[in-house]
Amino acid sequence: MASAARPSDSSSPEHWEWQYLDLMRRIWTDGDERLDRTGIGTRALFGTTLRCTLSDGRMPLLTTKRVFWKAAAREMLWFLTGDTNIRSLLAQGVTIWSDWPLAKYRRETGDEITQSEFEKRIVEDVEFAARWGDLGPVYGQQWVDWPTYEPAGDGQFKRGPGINQVAQVVESLRRNPGSRRHIIEGWNVAELDRMALPPCHKTYQFHVAGDRLSCALYQRSCDVALGLPFNLFGAALLTRMLAQQAGLEPGELVWMGGDTHLYLNHSELIEAQLAREPSGEPRLELTRHPPSIFDYRFEDFEVTGYAPQGALKAPVAV
Incomplete structure (x- = not known):
């Protein structure tokens, strides 16, 4: 397997993306190989960490392949609405x-409709979307409408x-920045069986040091090739928005993985990516300061300095 080597010039700071490539390489060469829920099979490590700075607008966008950050940004905004239907996406x-x-x-109808036909019908047919486009109480609902009972x-x-956890975090960052309870949790054990997919990026904790806001994200299950690039950008974007709303500067993103895996049918993507070297320093500017965390629009995000190498595609394991 061809593998790019780290630069030997120790006088220059190391590109954060080498951490990602090193993780991918360790999983592929040393990971425990086993069957998984999808039946495809993975190689996996347990208990992994990545760290990257968010200062001066820096964002953890991979440069060794194209990350469709616009889709990741729209997904994060969708989470913040509390919507659980794919129609608006x-x-x-x-x-x-x-x-x-x-x-x-x-599975339930026996209709082998194509994905494009299914998506078109979801967008055009409100009743069909209500029946077949809902994912259950996934991320957004838990974040902004965690159920209570009386x-x-x-x-x-x-x-x-x-319970609107996101609004509570904004308020606690403003009023009590030293708190150890700045947490957004998605793992609602009472509702897991109703979710299309239980939350993978499940726990976000925020920490204020001086005037800087950092985020630690714990992800119970992580598809490193396809999911992690999205998750890193999404967490960084959420941290940037929260920092702006709380009058803070962005600090650091600390990502922690539980079952951190690569699918066996992603070998071509993995080997191609490991042969590449990271370069460049993408940045994101928030072009507007909305009145609340829930008022951001996609147009408020401007990414510059992003010149990734070509896209690498692989099938999603369902």
């Missing part, structure tokens, strides 16, 4: 969540007001 051309509802539709008499309970 598809209307923006974002198809990254289609596989799960499409698989369910095919007595309704005769031993029964009714749904109470939802």
Whole structure:
């Protein structure tokens, strides 16, 4: 397997992306090979870490392959709305969540509709979208509408007001920056069975040191080739928005993985990427300061200095 070598010039700072490539290489060469939920098989390591600075607008965008950051940004904004239906994402051309509802539709109806036909119908047919486009109470709902319950008499309970964790974090960052409770949690054990996919990037904790806001993201399960590039950008973007809303500067993103894996059918992508060297320093500017964390628009994000090498594609394991 061809593998790019780290630069030997120790006088220049090391590009953060070498951490990602080193992780990919270690998993592929030393990971435990086993069957998984998808039946495809993986090589995996447990308990991994990446760190990257977010100062001066820097963003953890991979340069050894193209990351479709626009889709990742639209997904993060979608999370913040609390929406759980893919219709609004598809209307923006974002198809990254289609596989799960499409698989369910095919399984339950026996209709071998193509993905493009399925997505077109979701966008155009409101009733079809309501029936087949909903993912259950995934990320966004837990983030901004975590369910509560209150007595309704005769031993029964009714749904109470939802908890907006994101709004609470913004408020706590402003009022009590030294708190150790700046947390957004997606792992609601009572609702996991209703989710199309239980949350992978499950726990975000934020930390203020001086005037800088850092984020530690714990991800219970991570597809390093396809999912992690999106997850890194999304977490960094969320941190940047929270920092702006709290009047802080961005600090560092610390990513921690539980089951950190590569799928066995991604070998061509992996070997091609490991033969490349990172370069460049992408940056993101927030061009507007909205009145709240929930008022950002895609047009508020401007990425510069991003000149990645060519796209590398591989199938998503469903």
